[in-house]
Amino acid sequence: IVDTVPLEKDPFITKETIVMNQVDSLILSFRYKEKLPQLDSLIDSLLLARDTIREVFIDSLYLESKRLQMHQVYIDSIVPPLLPPGSRRTVRFLPDSAGIVITERFRMLMADTDSPFFIVPNEKMPDSLKYAVQSLLVHTEVRDSILLFLNDIDGQRTPFWLSTGESDQYRFWVKNQANDSITLWVGNPTKYDLSLVLEDDVSVERREKKTVDDIPITTLRPVRSLAAIKPLEEIPVYWSYGLGSSFTMNQTYFSNWSRGGESSIAGLLDIRGSAEYTNKELKSKWTSSGRLRYGAIITEAQGFRSNTDEIEINSQYNRVLREKIDFSSVFYGKTQVAKGYNYPNDSVVVSKFLNPGTFTIGVGVEWKPIPKTSLNFSPLSYRNTFVLDTANINQGAFGIDNDLRARQEMGGQLVIRNSVTILDGLNINNVIRLFSGYLDKPKNIDVDWEMSLDKQINWYSMIRVNFHIIYDDDIRFPVLDSAGEPVLLPDGSQRKVPRAQLKQFLGLTLAFRI
Structure with missing residues (x-):
């Protein structure tokens, strides 16, 4: 093993062989047991071990797993060899064969006894002293410097050193008789070179004589004219974004209240986002918006209940046809986030x-008679109302036949948007959607009207009142008599009629807009 490597175990395997006499004790005991009473003890003495042979092997598999190279001595040589072929090194063993000595030879030239050097570089060196002087000159060339003096017109001397390997530049002021000065940067690229660089942004003007004709003379009546004004080029901004959120909260607390009551807390989160693309050259505009409204109420008796859950997506493309009238195509989608229950029954979703x-696609025109007011009429509209999970959700409650998953309607849609400010900071916003199907009861118009009144208190809070009315002729509600019992038709089925759906919310709102 050439090198010492820490191992987890001894890399040797010991094998022991025990040598014993071979005696057939069964035959001896059968023949001579009566003649020799001590036959058993004699057989035991013959069966004793004669010798033990111990062999020690190197565990080569273990060493190979450790990636250790093994070398063997064969007729005064090492297999495989330690040194590559042609190496100037030699290998020999120590007398006790416990170590290996590697020797390498180098060729070296010795100088004469009169030379100041012990080792010379080559055989052609005629004079050792000359070589020593040349070495000193090379050292001086690299390490030594040259001192220069820069003189100005007043005789002041400024020292400047020339040296090898100096790349920095130094600033000097050069003055004339009028004490005007400019800056020069003095550099030292090499030991024997000097560089002069004039300071940047230096303007040198020379005096010159001009004739009288070249001198401008101001007359009593100067020529006055307006210079042509080049209009500024407007940099188009195509995209604009908006994000607004509001949180409305109501809270009531009762403690030992003799007239009765129940503590409750209610909240409504309203998040709106919009993105608008405007191209004035093409006279087109694309507006997309999204809205999330989620509200809940918590009471001591009923716990947590959601009372508002809406997701709305709007996308509208407009192209100007003439003043205040645009060609328009619209998309409107609506659904909810969480599960809804018909309280007090909270076990059936x-x-x-x-x-x-629900989603509606329409093509038509949009008219903007006054600012913040628009009427979008889509005579060619398609509305789809669908329920995907008919196994758990009653699609009939949303005007869909019991054997279908969707109700598809072709008709016309009118969307009216208006925003007005009255009194002192009281904003009224209205969005009215009217839809009438051409194929099924065109006179029955579905109405979706949302109105909100906002009174600003400060920059982050307001009082908001929200009204939402929906009337859909396809959504019907059961009719009950004065006793609360369902009214039945002659065929025995329960009578159902369409009714206006109303939702109202009032509260203090915290609003944030970006």
Whole structure:
């Protein structure tokens, strides 16, 4: 083993062989047992071990797993060899064969006894002293410097050293008789070179004589004219974004209240986002917006209940046809986030995400008679109301036949948007959607009207009142008599009629806009 490597175990395997006499004790005891009473003890003495042979092997498999190279001595040589072929090194063993000595020879030239050097570089060196002087000159060339003096017109001397390997530049001021000065940067590229660089941004003007004709003379009546004004080029901004959020909260607390009551807390989160692309050259605009409204109420008796859950997506493309009238195509989608229940029964889910879902696609025109007011009429519209999970959600509650998953309608849609400010900071926003199907009861118009009144208190809070009215002729509600019992038709089925759906919310709102 050439090198010493720490191993987890001894890399040797010991094998022992025990040598014993071979005696057939069964035959001896059968023949001579009566003649020799001591036959058993004699047989035991013959069966004793004669010798033990111990062999020690190197565990080559273990050493190979450790990636250790093994070398063997064969007729005064090492196999495989330690040194490559042609090496100037030699190998020999120590007398006790416990170590290996590697010797390498170098060729060296010795100088004469009169030379100041012990080792010379080559055989052609005629004079050792000359070589020593040359070495000193080379050392001086690299390490030595040259001192220069820079003189100005006043006789002041400024020292400047020339040396090898100096790359920095130094600043000097050069002055004339009028004490005007400019800056020069003095550099030292090599030991025997000097560089002069004039300071940047230096303007040198020379005096010159001019004739009288070249001198401008101001007259009593100068020529006055307006210079042409080049209009500024407007940099188009195509995209604009908006994000707004509001949180409305109501809270009531009762403690030992004799007239009765129940503590409760209610909240409504309203998040709106929009992105608008405007291209004035093409006279087109694309507006997309999204809205999430989620509200809940917590009471001591009923616990947590959701009372508002809406997701709305709007996308509208407009192209100007003439003043205040645009060609328009619209998309409107609506669904909810969480599961809905018809309280007080909170064990049966009546709605959830995309159950139901509604989207409307329409093509038409949009008219903007006054600012912040628009009327979008889409005579060619398609509305789809669908319920995906009909196994758990009753699609009939949303006007869909019991054997279908969707209700598809072709008709016309009118969307009216208006925003007005009255009194002192009271904003009224209205969005009215009217839809009438051409194929099924065109006179029955579905109405979706949302109105909000906002009174700003400060920059982050307001008082908000929200009204939401929905009337859909396809969504019907059971009719009850004065006793609360369902009214039945002659065929025995329960009577159902369409009714206006109303939702109202009032509260203090915290609003943030970006």
